[in-house]
Amino acid sequence: MVLDKLGQSLNNALRKLARASTVDEALVRDVVRDIQRALITSDVNVRLVLELTKKIEKRALEEKPPAGVSKKEHIIKIVYEELTNFLGKEAKPIEIKAKPTILLTVGIQGSGKTTSVAKLARYFQKHGYKVGVVCSDTWRPGAYHQLKQLVEPHGIEVFGNPEEKDAIKLAKEGVEYFRKKGADVIIVDSAGRHKEEKGLIEEMRQISNTINPHEVILVIDGTIGQQAYNQALAFKEATPIGSIIVTKLDGSAKGGGALSAVVATGAPIKFIGVGEKIDDLESFDPKRFVSRLLGLGDIQGLLEKFEELSKEVEFKEEDVEKFLRGKFNLKDMYAQLEAMSKMGPLQQILKMIPGMGYSIPDEMIKVSEARLKKFKVIMDSMTEEELENPEIINYSRIKRIARGSGTTPKDVRELLNQYNQMKKFFKGMDKRKLAKMARKFNVGGFGL
């Protein structure tokens, strides 16, 4: 995932909070310090980090949680809200209103600009628009071929001429070409290499004045971290930057720095690049991004989901008891899995519980409907004794059960593995946390 390390450290900080028995001032300060450390390690500007964490600390210590909301939950929400504000608050998509909408992309060489142009073209194509790409990079002859290679397999046309030396002329002709062809979106790629940065910015200004783009998109390399601030500012001063794409967030430890630095210039990030392939572009929504980063899922979604949950799923007291003691048998497991499968992907739900998101092994809870059905068939061929005491199921019983259920010994073993895994996991789990989880499943709500 994008910014894995940062997400993990922030999640650890919240876990500390979720695990604590009481929330006092010392704990709040401790958690805030952890958040500070996580952000600074991710190259976020120290001044920005201090401003942000001061706000979190002040709110966490002073604000009273509304009725029905626990202190821990309230603090988690504050962290979520402040981080979201820090990254620009609202998603700001690129609007395709005029026909054609002309987009000019700029950025220095190596930023991932050419790749991003291709990704953008594909993005708009996937959204149903007819897209044309203009290559006006006269400094790097390879750019035209690179673009063609990236987008032509998807049926997107590129206008360009590697022999032409006049970038402004190329941009103008390209826009005219696609206008006549009835394109909805025309993306113009400009040069990233120049003798000097001044010349690059001047050329960009001239192209911009000639083709009058609806939006100028700056592409910034996410691996440069905080330096993104000066770069964004330099471009912003030269031409009205309407949006920014921060690239290479898939592998960068400094991505947090780049994102926050860009937001600090006041320019909105609209997309992030998350890989080298043409589909590795995500529209940037601070709320969704922070939820994912924290491993919380979407908080609003969480509230709604739990509400639904309390309606749909009823865990009986004694089930929860058994669950907690790791004493449940195959029948119980089936009931639990069935109940959980009703709620949609369980992982998603567990991710929404602070402190849980990173701890559940995927394979343990990925039980597809088809697999559940198979489990049911297998269990129908077991004796009451086996269901209640699965430990007695030896090899000859496995063979008998497989034969009786029309499955294979491997299938039966799979079921037993699932059971053992689940039993072991819940047995080894923090009992208090599990009790809370069980309570949540029972009563709904988001109380910790």
Ligand SMILES: Nc1nc2c(ncn2[C@@H]2O[C@H](COP(=O)(O)OP(=O)(O)OP(=O)(O)O)[C@@H](O)[C@H]2O)c(=O)[nH]1
């Ligand atoms: N991992 C990763 N690599 C990326 C991403 N975006 C671009 N790249 C890689 O970064 C390198 C440079 O990208 P280009 O698209 O050629 O960008 P550029 O150098 O800005 O293009 P020019 O301005 O034409 O010189 C290429 O190897 C890309 O595959 C991304 O989001 N993630």
